[in-house]
Amino acid sequence: MLKSLKPFSPLRRSFALASPSPGKIVVLDFALLFIHHTNHHCNLIAKPHKMTNYASSLMSSFRRIPPSAIPATLDCILTSTTSPPPFLFSLLIDALPILLQEVTHGSEESLDDECCNYIASYVGALCHLLKKPGLNVEALRSFVWRVLIPLMRLTQNYYHEIVDKVMCCFVDVVIETNAWGVLEETIVPYLIKVIGLSMGLSENEEYIVHRWTEEDSRLMSFESFPLVTACNILASTLDASVKGKDASESESRSITNGCSLQQIFARNFVWDICNVTLQMLSHSPEHRSCAVTVFLPHLLKAFVSANAFEVSVRGRKFMLSRKNLFAKIWKCCKNLFEMGPCERRDAYTVLSLYISYFPKTVGYEENVTFDLRAEKEFWDEMKKGLVDKESIVRKQSLHILKNTATMSEGKQASIVVETISNGTDGLTKRERWANKEAKSLGLESLCNNSVDSDSRELKWGAFFLLYEMLEEYGTHLVEAAWNYQMNLLLHASHPSDNHLKAVDPMETLQDMFDWLAVLWVRGLCHDNPQVRCLIMQSVFGIEWKKHGNYAKFVPRDFVLGSFIQGLNDPVHHKEFGLKGVYSSKTIEGASTFLQQYTLCLSEGEQMRLLRDVASVVKNQSFGRPGLMSLAECVAAAADGVGKSEEDEASSSDTSYNDKAQLLDSFRFIIDTSKQHFNPNYRLKVCGKILDATISVMSSSDVPLETLLHFISSFPPDFLNYGGSLREKVQEWLRGYKKRASTSCTINAKLMKRLNEFPTSFINHNQSANDIVNYDDEDMEMWELKAKRWARTLFLILEEEHELDSLLQFIESHGSDICNKSGYQEWLPVKYMILILSVVQQLHEMKNTTLDTHAKRRVNGSVDHHHAGSMDASMIIKKFSKLFTFILKKLESYAKESCLVFWFKEGGDTNLPSSIKGRLGGLSQRRLSSSNTTAVLQAIMSVKTLASICSYCAQFEEESLNSSLNVLWELSWKIISCTTCDSEAKAEMYLAAFEALHHILKALVFMPSSSALGLLMRPYSLLAPEPQVKLHIDYFLQIYLDNINNLIEAGYLARARRAILIDWKWMCLESLLSIPKHALQRGVYNYIQNCDYFFSDGMVRRIFDDLVDSLENASEGSVLPMLRCARLVLDLFALGHKTSAVSSYHVIDVQMMWHLVRSSWLLHVSCNKRRVAPIAALLTCVLHDSVFGNMDMHEYDNAPGPLKWFVQKILEEGTRSPRTIRLAALHLTGLWLSHPTAIKYYMKELKLLTLYGSVAFDEDFEAEVTENQDARTEVSILSTSPDPELTEVFMNTELYARVSVAVMFNKLADLADTVASTESSHASLQSGKLFLLELLNSVVSDTDLAKELYKKYSATHRRKVRAWQMICILSRFVDQETVSQVMDYLHTALYRNNMPAVRQYLETFAIYVYLKFPSLVGEQLVPMVRKYDMRTQALSSYVFIAANVILHATKSRHLEELLPPIIPLLTSHHHSLRGFTQLLVYQVLSKLMPTLDSAVYETVSLEKRCFLELKSYLEDNSDCARLRVSMEVHLDAFDPKKSITPAGIFSNRVDDMEFECAHVSLLERVIDFLNDVRKDLRSSMAKDATQLKNEQIHLHDSDSFHQLPTQKSTHNDMFLDFQKKVTVSKHDMQDSHSTNDTYNSLLDVEKEDELVDQSVRARNVALEKLKAGRQQIILVASLLDRVPNLAGLARTCEVFKAATLVIDNTNVLHDKQFQLISVTAEKWVPIIEVPVSNVEGFLEKKKKEGFSILGLEQTANSVALDQFVFPTKTVLVLGREKEGIPVDLIHILDACIEIPQLGVVRSLNVHVSGAIALWEYTRQQRTSS
Secondary structure, X not given: OOHHHHHHHXXXXXXXXXXXXXXXXXXXXHHHHHHHHHHHOHHHOOXXXXXXXXXXXXXXXXXXXXXXXXXXXXXXXXXXXXOOHHHHHHHHXXXXXXXXXXXXXXXXXXXXXXXXXXXXXXXXXXXXXXXXXXXXXXXXXXHHHHHHHHHHHHHOXXXXXXXXXXXXXXXXXXXXXXXXXXXXXXXXXXXXXXXXXXXXXXXXXOOOXXXXXXXXHHHHOOOOOOHHHHHHHHHHHHHHHHHHHHHHHOOOXXXXXXXXXXXXHHHHHHHHHHHHHHHHHOOOHHHHHHHHHHXXXXXXXXXXXXXXXXXXXXXXXXXXXXXXXXXXXXXXHHHHHOOOHHHHHHHHHHHHXXXXXXXXXXXXXXXXXXXXXXXXXXXXXXXXXXXXXXXXXXXXXXXXXXXXHOEEOOEEXXXXXXXOOOOOOOOOHXXXXXXXXXXXXXXXXHHOOOOOOOXXXXXXXXXXXXXXHHHHOOHHHHHHHHHHHHHHHHHOOOOOOOOOOOOOOOOOHHHHHHHHHXXXXXXXXXXXXXXXXXXXXXXXXXXXXXXXXXXXXXXXXXXXXHHHHHHOOHHHOOOOOHHHOOOOHHHHHHHHHHHHHHHOOOXXXXXXXXXXXXXXXXXXXXXXXXXXXXXXXXXXXXXXXXXXXXXXXXXXXXXXXXXXXXXHHHHHHHHHHHHOOOHHHHHHHHHHHHXXXXXXXXXXXXXXXXXXXXXXXXXXXXXXXOOOOHHHHHHHHHOOOOOHHHHHHHHHHHHHHHHHHHHHHHEOOOOOOOOOOXXXXXXXXXXXXXXXXXXXXHHHOOOXXXXXXXXXXXXXXXXXXXXXXXXXXXOHHHHHHHHHHHHHHXXXXXXXXXXXXXXXXXXXXXXXHHHXXXXXXXXXXXXXXXXXXXXXXXXHHHHHHXXXXXXXXXXOOOOXXXXXXXXXXXXXXXXXXXXXXXXXXXXXXXXXXXXXXXXXXXXXXXXXXXXXXXXXXXXXXXXXXXXXXOHHHXXXXXXXXXXXXXXXXXXXXXXXXXXXXXXXXXXXXXXXXXXXXXXXXXXXXXXXXXXXXXXXXXXXXXXXXXXXXXXXXXXXXXXXXXXXXXXXXXXXXXXXXXXXXXXXXXXXXXXXXXXXXXXXXXXXXXXXXXXXXXXXXXXXXXXXXXXXXXXXXXXXXXXXXXXXXXXXXXXXXXXXXXXXXXXXXXXXXXXXXXXXXXXXXXXXXXXXXXXXXXXXXXXXXXXXXXXXXXXXXXXXXXXXXXXXXXXXXXXXXXXHHHOOOOOOOHHHHHHHHHOHHHHHHHHHOOOOOOHHHXXXXXXXXXXXXXXXXXXXXXXXXXXXXXXXXXXHHHHHHHHHHHHHHHHHHHHHXXXXXXXXXXXXXXXXXXXXXXXXXXXXXHXXXXXXXXXXXXXXXXXXXXOOOOHHHHHHHHHHHHXXXXXXXXXXXXXXXXXXXXOOOOHHHHHHHHHHXXXXXXXXXXXXXXXXXXXXXXXXXXXXXHHHHHHHHHHHHHHHHHHOOOOOHHHHOXXXXXXXXXXXHHHHHHHOHHHHHHHHHHHHHXXXXXXXXXXXXXXXXXXXXXXXXXXXXXXXXXXXXXXXXXXXXXXXXXXXXXXXXXXXXXXHHXXXXXXXXXXXXXXXXXXXXXXXXXXXXXOOOOHHHHHHOOOOHHHHHHOOOOOHHHHHXXXXXXXXXXXXXXXXXXXXXXXXXXXXXXXXHHHHHHHHHHOOOOEEEEOOHHHHHOHHHHHHHOOHHHOOOEEEOOHHHXXXXXXXXHHOOOEEEEEOOOOOOEEHHHOOOOXXXXXXXOEOOOEOOXXXXXXXXXXEEOOOOXXXXXXXXXHHHHHHHHHHHHHHHHHO
């Protein structure tokens, strides 16, 4: 090969000399190689069969030649050979298959670099040849169809770069050859067709220049391009045509009509791309993406140099201008805005593109540029975009707005203007700091009204700055600038009546508040809760009254949207609900704002606003504060209705329907409040809504149905007799708030409508021949309507005569109820429903009347509220007489209706289509429609008859015999149903048992004699004497046999069978209740020939049936079955005293085991823990009659059934607050009744004592308040011995231990009784046993005996609970146990404990010493004299001794205890010393009265000394100040009251202090000494201040050879520093202060000589160590995460920082801290400064010459690498998220920040601190 290249060496040399570049030499080598191949094959050109080899040789050469070498190579070949350019071009065109085969061979998913270069070289060669002479336009067309398009299709899936390279080469050919016509004929129409077909277009648009035709075979010969590739090719072509358009104007090329071919092509091409782009913008996301990202940038670029040009389309002239284009684009954008979020994002991108290409001409070149600012929709969309949830949309909107809103003629306004200083005199530090921040941001001049500048620019500048702050800046910057900018926007805007100017969207106040609303909306949804609070307060901070009618300009959408939603944010209501106050500052501000907002509207607008505000609750869920806010806002808006400040003459009438809708919204709010169960909260919500209702409408303004629905939404307790809102609702219904004449009219109208309701209610609109059918759902709806009507009727009644219409209605229709001809007009079943609703209200009226009379008798006073009302007793008697009159008719109707139960099967048996194939349900009886109607009619007739009999039996029993006989006969017929052979018949019997339930339920509420007499009647009075069964036993036997047979027959569907089982147990409950009530009331007269009610066998049968069925009970049967079990146990208990059961048999252990296990399985299977079933379970299993049997608690040395059950229920109670509270209530009552059983439950009592759960069971209070079953069952539980105290805690975590405490307090009272009984002895023994058990636990238990634990931790809480109970049990200490008790007590007193715990130890000890005086001299005096004892323990003994002196009789212990206390007045511990001074003065004041001067001289020396001491303590100002602050707490202490439940738990419920533990006296003294008396220490302490306490800890161990080790120094330094800064949390460390020299220094006030010696030693040591550590203090008190604190400790030790300041040094003992710090805490000085004292600490350091720096990003922050650290530096680190609070930033001398280059905006605080500490260290090392 090399030899063959020798002939070309001269050419190579000449080429190298001409162009000596190494790259050119390489190109020449390739050229020579290619020429060699060409010459070698020249003689083979005429041989076609050799062409393939020749083409392969050429293509092989291209693979090795880079694209940049192709032109030079081809030129060499053409120069040195005889081959013409057309020959090579043709040869290369034909060689394309070779390239395609080589490129596609191998990987089909990607092309490597070699293949890409291969393709580029190949295309480059063809394009270079196309530029040579001899190649015409046809060659270019051939290149397009045969090479370009196939290659584009090949490479489009791989790299866009290769496509761009290929297109670049091709466009260069077109430009150089001016072959624009070829583009118009080939690739342009083809690619436009590709795009058109992808959009589903079958033919060209009319105004497209480059049209395609279906007949063009070439256009149809290739498959379609992918859309993206086609768009990129067209965009590249467009860009090239536009670029060459101007250049072609000066060239002498073919001109057509004054324009070059390139210009014509470019204009036509731009026109077509514009039309295609507009179509694509309205198409699929893929097309829209291509239009936005590919076409639009090139189109907009094309219009930068030319505003408009003319285009000819098939002879028609069109003007294409920038203005027209963007007008069409804006139209597309408006359509996109109305679509989904993706489309909106694309629309914003389009607008951003337009703005970016024409930033200086938007809206100012008339007739040239489309003016966006003239479009109102544009500003509306910008407002929406600024508050969009997606950050990208918000950023795009802000960018667009900035480039449009702030444009002026010829220039763009600057957002930040020159700063003009304002006076800062009289400002606080915080305000001066905010002023400084504002100056740095350019804000202050914006707020200066004297600035002569364009207010429009200022307003927009303020707006943008505020918005960017919300998006980007920290909380402190928002706080600093917000008020400034808000004031600017308000003061710079003035009311204007001018029309909106096209160039100023902030011209009017309405516009201004529209933009303000944007800021408010964005702020109220900010991620930072502090910012949300600040924005909400800024809305309320505007003085709306001062600004007149400004409020009306606030957008309605903001008020109804973001404002109301913001009120639902809990962060605005931190004080809500505290101490029972359901309000907050935010709620008050919101109501004030909304009232002012309403006042600015016309009355019609006011009502619409009120309706819209109230309707918000229908579309949004509200929390407790949010719903209260809404109710307050509704009330405030309603209060403003009718007080409009608008001068409008328009009518203010609101339509009937509008007020109905408004009242319905009010009802919805009240209904929503039901999910927030606190009754006080609901009362306030209902009260506010009622106030709003009273303000805007009267009861006659709305339809009756809406009114009844509204009244029914109020909780019954609020509107019942004596209810909180009853009187107010009555006044509104009667119209008392209106004028007298109007009031009468309203009352009359409403009364008339209520009296007309019964007639309209019972009537039906069916024709005479139609059959009226109804089902259970219809019945339920009718009953609900009737109840609403009856409730409202009895609520509005004032006079008896107002019932005349109703009485007449009942009488007339009752007489005709059996007249079937009347059924064509009214339904008897509705009539009976109406009567039942009236009876229910009469029962309530009667019960309330009885309660009122009972209260009058007890109080001896007259209830003035009821004195002026109608006579309830007269009304009750009137109805009773009326009901007695219609009973005969009802009897006949009931007997006739009930015949359906016993009819043989026949008639219509087709089931309704709604229940075919279903199992059925309570409202879906599996009967035909006609049979369902007949059955419901029968049930309702029986229910009505039974209810009226039950009501009338309370007044006239004799007149009811006939009705009772009917009911009795029906009952016997129902229970005697024996045969059943079909599902329909079974359904009939099921309905019959439902009717039986109503009969028996009515009998329960009848007087016992009536009910019992009915049940004791024989089945047939005509039966022979031997066949008569006189007791209920026979009735029960038949009932159980037949109903069990029906259940087991299998004819009923499963769901319907479950309903029958429910009726079974409900009927049985009523049957068992009747004799029980009779026996309890002593009714035995009806037991004639029988000695008992039930046989022993029947009771056992019922018991066994219950036990077997409990496990599988349905939800509806749970309560009846448990009640039946309880009634059976009641009967067994009563059987012992009365004739309840034939023979008395005690419930044995095995029977109870069966009951307990079945009941527990039932309880566990229930998904919901309802109050009623839990209470019923407790009263059923833990029955009083069996609890006294000790075998039930322990049997054969194993837990008995009751013990097992109590363990289970309390174990579950630890997870269910309501369970353990109900169990505590019942168990404590039982234990109090049976104290002998307490010894079996020590573990359970301990669990109840230590139990605590922060869970608040809101459902509990609601269920007990609103659920009748829950109220009944809870009332049956054993009563608490002190309900006044325990009920207060019923729904709190304290209830369990409060109940136990009250029980033991009562047991102590019982044990103290003079008469010694078995009960009193058992009470004493149980109390002693539990006391010793608890004392052993607090001393020996691993958790309770801990000495090191955190405040408010679980251990702390358990200790408090245990010692509270021990105080209650102190009354059980007797001579037998006192020695053991005192051993436990002294052990506990000596140990470290929090003051909240220690106060109970002291209280317990005081009581014991007062009870056993002999122990004072034996134990207390020696303990007080142990002066080397721990300070904490010694303080306790001093307190105990002082109170023993004060409260002992006749000062018997004064001489024993006072002398050892006196020396402690000079204690070196300031807290102990001050504490002792306080107690000694208290003793001396009580026991040593002041003497006259004459007597003074005669007293002994010792007494005079004490008198002088008393005088000193009395006159000393410091002691007096301490004494005054503590006097209340000293006088309030009562040893006897302090050990009672009331003394421990009462008077602290509202505050809910920590475990009800008040602050101890010692804590108060320490707080006083630390907070008020900073100069309490002696002169030595003042001198020690100059030694810089925190630097004392810098000593290394080798520098203190005469002092203790550094570890000792570190621990004791906490005490020394902390006593100046915070409450002493480390008194426990005082016990370690035993070393000689250094510990004497830390004892603060010892001998002056020793102090001076220690000070000198410390000064010497300090001078030696100053050079050892750097003078930088790192303040990390704001941090709370253990890893960060541990990392900082390690960093401080590495760089030898002077001190690390943290919030709580207890973290040093955390295992995670120690793991990360790797013992750094042992070597670096760490001091404790709580967050609350950081400000004082920094001020102190500033006075000592330290520079206070903060590591924070502010507007004034200096970059860390540009800041020069002072030598004495305090560096403050901010919180992990919020940074440094505003309160501390104004103290800082400077802020530094770490420059950042990445996207993430912050570093971890530990990393930041380490970087800053290293920079400080680096600078100090450099300077030294």
